[in-house]
Amino acid sequence: MSELLELLKVKESAVEEIKQEEQRNREMILESVPCPNCESAVAVELVQSIGSSAMPVCDTCYERFHVHRGSEGVFTRARGVTPRIDGTEHVDVACPYCETTVSVLIGRNHKDSAMPQCISCGHVFHAHRARDASVFARQRGISPLV
Numbered sequence: 384m385s386e387l388l389e390l391l392k393v394k395e396s397a398v399e400e401i402k403q404e405e406q407r408n409r410e411m412i413l414e415s416v417p418c419p420n421c422e423s424a425v426a427v428e429l430v431q432s433i434g435s436s437a438m439p440v441c442d443t444c445y446e447r448f449h450v451h452r453g454s455e456g457v458f459t460r461a462r463g464v465t466p467r468i469d470g471t472e473h474v475d476v477a478c479p480y481c482e483t484t485v486s487v488l489i490g491r492n493h494k495d496s497a498m499p500q501c502i503s504c505g506h507v508f509h510a511h512r513a514r515d516a517s518v519f520a521r522q523r524g525i526s527p528l529v
C-alpha cells in the first residue's frame with residue numbers, strides 16, 4: 384500500500400513538472416534581435432517554446448520582419464521582398480520651397496527618389512517615394528546659389 388502511494392506521489396510530481404514546463408514554454412521572453420534590414424537591435428517578445436515566431440517592426444527603419452525560435456536559438460528573416468515595379472512615372476509634387484506644383488519623374492518603388500528642380504523658384508529638392516506609393520518632397524540641406 385505504501386509503495387502504491389509512493390508511486391502515485393512520483394506520478395503527481397511528474398505531472399506537476401510537466402505543467403510547470405508547459406507554463407514555462409508559454410512564457411514570453413524579451414529577446415534582442417538584429418533587424419535583417421538595418422542591423423539595429425530590436426526588442427521582441429517571443430514565446431519560449433521552439434517554433435514560436437513573431438513579426439516585430441524595427442523602430443529604426445520601420446521594416447517588419449520575421450523572428451523565429453529554432454532549436455539553435457533565435458533567428459531573423461527579412462520578409463519576402465516586394466518585387467520591384469519597373470519604370471518611372473511623372474508625379475506632381477509641391478515644391479517644398481514655394482509650393483509650386485512640379486512634375487517629377489520618379490521610380491515606382493518604395494525609397495526611389497529624384498532631385499527635381501522647381502520651375503518657379505529654381506530650387507533643387509528631394510522627392511521620395513513613400514511606402515504607401517505616394518511621393519513626398521523635402522528641402523535639400525544646401526541652399527542653392529541665387
Ligand SMILES: [Zn+2]
Pocket residue numbers: 418419420421422423441442443444445446
Ligand atoms: Zn531596421
Ligand SMILES: [Zn+2]
Pocket residue numbers: 478479480481482483501502503504505506
Ligand atoms: Zn519652388
